[in-house]
Amino acid sequence: MSVILYGYHYSVYTRIVRMVLAAKDIAYRYVEIDPFSDNPDLAYLDLHPFGRVPVIRNGDFVLYETAPIARYLDEISPPVLLSPPDPESRALMMQMIQIADSYGYWPMVRQLFAHRVFRVAEGEEPEENVIAEGKVASRKVCEALDKLAGDGDFLTGAAISHADLHLGAMMAYFTLAPEGLEIVNSFPRLQRWWQGMASHALLRKTDPGLPVA
Template identity: 40%
Template sequence: MDVVLHGYRFSVYTRVAQLVLIEKDVGFQTREVDPFDIEQANTLSKLTPFGRVPILDHDGGRVYETLAIAQYVNDAFDGRDLAPSDPMAKARMFQVISIVNSYAYLPLVRRVFSHRVFRPLMGETGDESTVAEGLSASAKVLAALNDICNEALVLASDRLTLADLFLIPMIDYFVLAPEGALALAEYPNLSRWRVAVSQRSSVQQTRPDLASLGLEE
């Protein structure tokens, strides 16, 4: 049965879903829907009540919310298991995902990356105080993730899990801001983790084409 991923090409959460599908070796089609475009609100409202991407269709069923999509893909398809069986490692994986969703996405992506990188690429002006606020909030997040890398139950080079796949898109965007790159450099374990995961083909294949921004009609 066909797998269809509705998402937006610059969305970090869409990239998480793409990473999971690719790492599970699941073929899929993509349908582009921009959640920030008011003209596409109608299309999106038929897919999800919350106006967010991604959304996955498979086998006559629909799933929204990235963690649910990731879990579904991991359970529904053969291939490498992206969740550890050890209870503490599994808890740590969900801990990382929860940190990403609750404490990382807003400061790293919506504040630092959006205002320092994305908006200027779109010909808009980013807000300096929002960048500063995001950077300040990022310190605690990076420190916690650095400790988790050090412990090596997850975010470890010998075992890929959903924790890696949720974190990659957020960190990749964050370090495109010069302040973000400098901030990450303060955390050696997390920096090493990023260098290691960046070698993966899935990570390279899903890197958003920011150069195309501002070139659209």
């Protein structure tokens, strides 16, 4: 394989793909892309028409959107897959990923983490009204995830899955904000899962750190 990952250093979704690559021991070359640039790279828009990250290229095959990238990388690197063996657990895995993407990413990462932690690291002032909105929406998301989480070490059972990597990347940012950690700790199953997942080697290896003002 000759995999190239195009991503943004601080992107949650780039980190998810990096965790899959690390979990499956896939060698790759990394290319940094700034999706917030006012002057987007026109060549990159040929790879991703919406100018977002991440994108992977494997030979002549190009793929964007995190969930299909993660499944593709998983399936081309057997034998141990990052999906549960039974259809019900796989469906729950996908449900949790969809919840995180549709309802969790914006309040947990773009509102709470970005304003309470990332902006401060860059020397900017947080917007408290945005943080307050993020707290309300994030609590609802965490409540839903807590009800779906299993009793094992990981979200869908005894083995790590795509759900753990997907949610783990978001939670790593979310819980850096005191409000985020407080919310997670108010839900027993989610708290237990995060206490184990927070120190997982895949998260440690892919920690992007924070900017320095």
